[in-house]
Amino acid sequence: MITLKGVAMGAADVVPGVSGGTIAFISGIYEELIDSISKVNLKTLKLWKQEGFLSMWRELNANFLVSLLIGIGLSIVTLAKLIRHLLENHPILIWSFFFGLVLASIIYVAKQITRWNLGGIILLLTGTFVAYFITTLSPQTADASYPYVFMSGALAICAMILPGISGSFILLLLGMYKPVLDAIHFRDFGLLATLMLGAIVGLLSFSRLLKWLFDHYENLTLALLTGFIVGSLNKIWPWKEVLVSEMINGKLKVLDEKSVLPFSYEGDHQLGLALLLAASGFLFILFLERMAKKKKE
Numbered sequence: 001m002i003t004l005k006g007v008a009m010g011a012a013d014v015v016p017g018v019s020g021g022t023i024a025f026i027s028g029i030y031e032e033l034i035d036s037i038s039k040v041n042l043k044t045l046k047l048w049k050q051e052g053f054l055s056m057w058r059e060l061n062a063n064f065l066v067s068l069l070i071g072i073g074l075s076i077v078t079l080a081k082l083i084r085h086l087l088e089n090h091p092i093l094i095w096s097f098f099f100g101l102v103l104a105s106i107i108y109v110a111k112q113i114t115r116w117n118l119g120g121i122i123l124l125l126t127g128t129f130v131a132y133f134i135t136t137l138s139p140q141t142a143d144a145s146y147p148y149v150f151m152s153g154a155l156a157i158c159a160m161i162l163p164g165i166s167g168s169f170i171l172l173l174l175g176m177y178k179p180v181l182d183a184i185h186f187r188d189f190g191l192l193a194t195l196m197l198g199a200i201v202g203l204l205s206f207s208r209l210l211k212w213l214f215d216h217y218e219n220l221t222l223a224l225l226t227g228f229i230v231g232s233l234n235k236i237w238p239w240k241e242v243l244v245s246e247m248i249n250g251k252l253k254v255l256d257e258k259s260v261l262p263f264s265y266e267g268d269h270q271l272g273l274a275l276l277l278a279a280s281g282f283l284f285i286l287f288l289e290r291m292a293k294k295k296k297e
Helices: 002-014 020-026 030-038 042-051 053-059 062-089 091-111 118-136 146-160 167-173 177-186 189-216 218-232 271-296
Strands: 240-248 251-259
Touching: 002 020, 002 062, 002 167, 020 030, 020 091, 020 218, 020 271, 030 062, 030 189, 042 053, 053 062, 062 091, 091 218, 091 271, 118 167, 118 218, 146 167, 146 189, 167 177, 177 189, 189 218
Parallel strands: none
Antiparallel strands: 240 251
16 A cells, blocks of 8 residues: 555656655655654664664664655656656646646645644745745756755755655756756766765755654644645646747757636637546545545544
8 A cells, every 4th residue: 555655656756746745645644754764864773783674674664665665666667658648648637637636635734734823824825925936936047066966956855755846846947857857868877876865865854854843843834734735736737828848858848837727728728628637636635535534443
């Protein structure tokens, strides 16, 4: 089951604008994921020497982490091409499904907040504004120096584990999306290793901060995360007008776009099918929530 949830996370992370963190949250493993990652430190590794490998393995919750990573890896290898194909050929329908899915996840995450107060409302609005503002930014061009690549990897992975903010979209904003694709295409292992190192440092550092926030300010943290998801809806709105596009590795990639109303969309708006798929995504999350509730009972 954890591997299947990893598959869903990997599928989401392939899509610029959809966060694997959102999938982790609505599948009920977000806090366990943050807690497990935060335990990857020297103190835990010392257990291997002091009490043996199994003690360290249990402390790391490694069965959970390995199962999740296998699922994410399987998804990226098997589903990435299919999802990219669907996004290129049926963008309105696929974005509609994701829109319904994320819309329902807002309700799910908000329901986890046990007590609302003024601070929670302010953080909800702040998260909404920040995430929305990020979705309106135009991509930058960047010199792919190793320090900048390292920083980009750290920021992208932090975004990836935050519900509502897409790591691949952050790379696009930082001007690193094309250099990373080029590095994969031309096998620039130096750049890829620097990006991965930045991602590891960012993940280990940020997971500790998130764990501390959940331990001490759970309701306020959930309010902020709910805001992030609300603000991200602009990025996954199905009907877009392309502002900037560029040929990258022989394929036309959209670099900047803006949301428009369905009847202002140039072309077939497919409104009926789009609404049906949005409803399907919405109901799918409600189904997952009901199944999780039954399991808990």
